[in-house]
Amino acid sequence: MDYRPSEIADLLEVSVDTVYRSYIPAGCPHERDETGHIWILGTAFKAWAEEILAERKREKSIPMKPDEGWCLNCNMRVKMISPKIIYSARNREIIQSNCKKCDGKVNRARKRNG
Numbered sequence: 001m002d003y004r005p006s007e008i009a010d011l012l013e014v015s016v017d018t019v020y021r022s023y024i025p026a027g028c029p030h031e032r033d034e035t036g037h038i039w040i041l042g043t044a045f046k047a048w049a050e051e052i053l054a055e056r057k058r059e060k061s062i063p064m065k066p067d068e069g070w071c072l073n074c075n076m077r078v079k080m081i082s083p084k085i086i087y088s089a090r091n092r093e094i095i096q097s098n099c100k101k102c103d104g105k106v107n108r109a110r111k112r113n114g
């Protein structure tokens with residue numbers, strides 16, 4: 001069974017953009033029909049997605065580097081470009097930056113120094 005990119009997005013809880021901009025360039029098994037529509041190949045995709053999910057889990061267990069944040073759009077760890085502190089409390093602060101890949105917002109909460 002083949003899937004539309006929007007169905008895959010629902011399955012993996014990511015945006016459709018992520019499927020087009022990240023998954024397909026990253027090697028997600030797909031084909032184009034004669035009208036140019038993308039179809040994700042169900043069986044091959046399942047194996048591929050399981051690998052991606054396992055990788056995501058592994059990634060989450062490694063502490064982030066000081067210059068990294070989590071992009072909700074790409075659903076992955078990305079390097080933060082010129083991060084700004086947007087909120088600061090007694091011992092926590094939130095920094096925000098733009099994602100290098102999708103230009104979306106990346107937020108990160110961290111402990112305040114000192």
Ligand SMILES: [Zn+2]
Nearest residue numbers: 071074099102
């Ligand atoms: Zn992103």
